[in-house]
Amino acid sequence: MADALFKIEDLHLSLPDLARKPLFGATPRITILKGLSFTVPEGAITGIVGESGSGKTSLGRTLIRLLNPDAGRIDFAGRDIAGLDEEALRPLRRDLQIIFQDPFSSLNPRKTVGAIIGAPLLLHKVAASSGEARDLALDALTHVGLPASFAARYPHELSGGQRQRVGIARAVALKPRFILADEIVSGLDVSSQAQILTLLMELRARMNFTMAFISHDLSVVRRLCDRVIVMRKGEIVEDADTATLFEKPQHAYTRLLRDSIPLPEVSDGWLAEA
Amino acid sequence: MTEAYLDISDLSVALQHSGDRLLRGVSLAVKPGEVHALVGESGAGKSMIARAVFGILPKAVTILEGQVTIEGADLNGMSQAARRLFIGKRAAFIPQDPLTALNPSKRIADQISDRLIHILGMPKAKAHARAATLLEEVKIADPERVMRLYPHELSGGMRQRVLIAAAFAGEPRLIVADEPTTALDVTVQRQILALIAGMQARHGTALLFITHNLGVVAKLCQTASVLYAGKVVEQTGVRQLFADPQHAYTRALMAATPRYDRPEESLKPASPELMGELAREVAETDTLWAKERAHG
């Protein structure tokens, strides 16, 4: 078993319930993660699946410390980053990259594609000069299958699938150790989804970064991921390698999730058993 | 061959200012009690067909040619108001996103009974009673309480059930459902699909089911039309479609669809050659169509 890039122990997270915010005093909080423990093997793609409200997105955001956990250890490459403040986290940010779900909101509308990919390269000193940053950005564009001429374009001039590729280029250009993909194909139609996932698999083979792939679509996870974590209402229901989880699911909820997927072949009983 | 309840023949629709065709001679028919799938990816024009049936095309889009008939009556011949009233009495629509398809400042009861009262002329008390029975039929607990609630007080799944109840409220002979379960979790989707199938069978309604999910087509529908760039590229029975798909696009769509039982064969992106072939086919239909209109 490859050694773990992430070792998570008893992770707790709660967020303020803004709906019931009083004028003064503390805002009541909702518990989101209820003591999770698991590992993310280095070099593998780990799927995190669950329905809406299962806490999978919050878990992803906590892994790369966009959210502060209430308790528990987040051991990243041998170092506990659960309690680090922004200052201490900054040097690690290069190795903790994220690709967002909504391609329309994750790219700054008033920046060119070249600037969106190039700026982080300068920030983390991957590129020494803006000229070098521009060249690296152009390379990144070609890696994700976009023509170099897109560097001068603005996000609103691109399609959903093309924007998602820019999001991927921004992340992989930094050659990070870990990338979080948060429902990155949920907004795309079938053919763009197939192209983006194939691209992701090629990039992972060439650059072997570790990835956590958050999704509500088990069929996609089955094709893409080496391991799968099934979540429900803030708890881990099952954590196994992908083949075992689909062929011999231990937990009833995993079975329910799998069997709820309509396979593209004609059969009579599926609707009746709903 | 029993008479088709909804019959669209050779429908072409285009953007007014550029003349680009969004629908290219679409023909399809749905018989009473039949569930017909309209399959295609976003941008293929699926929703445009639904809007054409109800006569609510956006202002910037015009009908170039083609007929839409319901119950044998040609809708193009009617005035916009008469057409809306005619359809309002016979057909219903189930929208995609339950979070935006209910009026946020109206109670659930009003949103189910409004068609009964104002279009079908049913007295208010009877309409509200009918609304309550419908909520039971869509398996919503405590219908009396739910009737007085506002949409933001219900879950996504419950709101979709309310929309289904509103659709079946006027005993429609035809229902057009536009991706009614795409916005729902997969476990809730299965219950909603079963609910729609059950009510459709019980009421013998003709159902035009719009989706991009081939699994839903296989489990729910009897016949299917595959749409690419506004053109029906394949139209057949569902068993036939999955057993022996004829058109290259249908095969490409099946290859791209993820499957957990055969992962290695799924998620195959379409090859550039295929994309070029499809583009040529669309261009040919347009030049052919332009030539015919020049002589016609």
Add this chain to the structure above:
Amino acid sequence: MAEARVIRVKAGPRLWLSGLWLTFFALAAIFAPLIVPHDPLAQDLMLGKLPPAWVTGHEPGYLLGTDSLGRDVLSRLISAARPALFVAIGAGLAACLLGSVLGLLAGFFGGWTDRIISRIVDIWMAFPPVLLSILLVAFLNPSLQSVIIAIAIIDWTRFCRVVRAETMQQRRMDYVESARAMGLTSIATLAREVLPNVLPAIIVLLSLEMGIAVIVEAILSYVNLSVSTDQATWGSMIAEGRGIIYQAWWVLVFPMIALFLTVLAFSQFGEGLKERFDPVLR
């Protein structure tokens, strides 16, 4: 898409027409002493209330006629552009700077910063703007500087409200989250990522505010609280014209037209600039 294109075509003339008037207004303000046909303050009771050139009984050389003290209306109109421009730029920029910075901070950081700034804005807006400006100017003894200070002190809330709302909206977008994930500090995120998206709204508002500043200056000089009497202003001309409305309507009408065109130009110029240069709209 069709609708957007129609508006953009219309935006063209909106930008350069308003731009033309504003350049004309600015040139008048800068070169007033050189281009005025007569000394705007020279009185000549013999030439009192002369009508404009196209009305019978006019006097050649006094294109727009004279006021009750025989002063040339056109010359006063042109020389009044200077205080108006001074106030528009001074008060506009001051209010814009103060209000936008506080709006950005309140909108981006939220929490107590937002509550305090919003409370201050609420209290500030409880004062009727015109009354407060009259109060401030009267007590800061009337001068152009006190007019500028008064308008800036009052109108910064307009910027603060709009910028705060715009910033909060941008704050929710994923690209801000992405900047944080990239390791940018909060201030750097606000300055480099959020500000470019809020700037278009600020520019439109700044241009609008310059127009409002000109109006408030006119109102102040109408109640003779603005600059001293030895400087012609549109407001004082209007006040004088109001008094002799039956005998010399032109003394009132021409400064009104000048005021309206300037305010209209300012309100359209910002909009036109945004449509022309905002990459998202182009």
Add this chain to the structure above:
Amino acid sequence: MSRNLLIRLGSTMVTLFGVALIVFILVRVVPGNPIAMMLPPGASDADIALLTAHYGLDKPIMTQFWIWLGRALQGDFGTSISLRQDVMSLIFGRLPATLELATLALLIAMALGGALAITAARFRGTAVETGIDLANGASLAMPDFLWGLTFILLFGVLIPVFAISGRVSPTLDLPFVTGFYLIESILRLRVDIFLDLMRHMLMPALALALPLAAVIAQLLKTSLKEAMQQDYVMLARTKGFSETRVLISEALRNAVIPTLTLAGVQFTFLIGGTVIVERLFSYEGLGNMAIDAVINRDLPLIQGIVLVFALIFVIINLIVDLSYALLNPRLRHG
């Protein structure tokens, strides 16, 4: 609902206290000794000291504030320096005139703005909408000050239909008990007085109303057009409802909510606008008196008027917030 109400009331009190404090300090700290202005030029220092003590202006500022606040809460705002009358009675004498003018202006603005927005939304994409947009664009640049002057010119001088100064013809004897002439003339069915009042009030009311009407028209039209693109409107069309019915019964209700909050802010400018518009039309309202108070540096009167204006502003904000909660079911169960 009650929780929201408590929060709103709490913040209203804070706002009022803040206004009172600022007005008090502002007027005190500003240069120019009001007392000196009141006495004849030759007055001796002793007289000035005497009068200062009488008005309590010699005590430290904060103590003066608490004394003043204590008295203000019982409605005693002191006596006006320039008019030598009790400030409260002066204000209440003039307040009805301003309230009637502002309310009339508000009704005109809402009716006009609403009608324009609904017409423009109903005929969106056509010449009708572009026409309304152009008219709106121009009128947004016309402040109440310029509208007033334009009306004076048009309907006062060129076509003398309306009166260009005062609130009612001095020749009429008014059998009214309260200061609310307009309302009393309606209640007492005195059509002659009502028409005379309107002849005086319509132009200033229009001058105040048009800028607000333009804002309402623009905001309501934009949110109406947005509402018309929502799924629930499309669903209503498929149910057979006509375009106009869909606009009124489905879209309008949800379009009014966002417009209300934005228009609420603009409405306070209407109240502020009465100051200059009353001056233009020599209309005997609170705004007109405020300008004289400032020019005469009449501190107690200024404080009283500004506080009353602030009170009106705060009450309006409360009404806007409450109606916002009533209209928007999401907040009703807050």
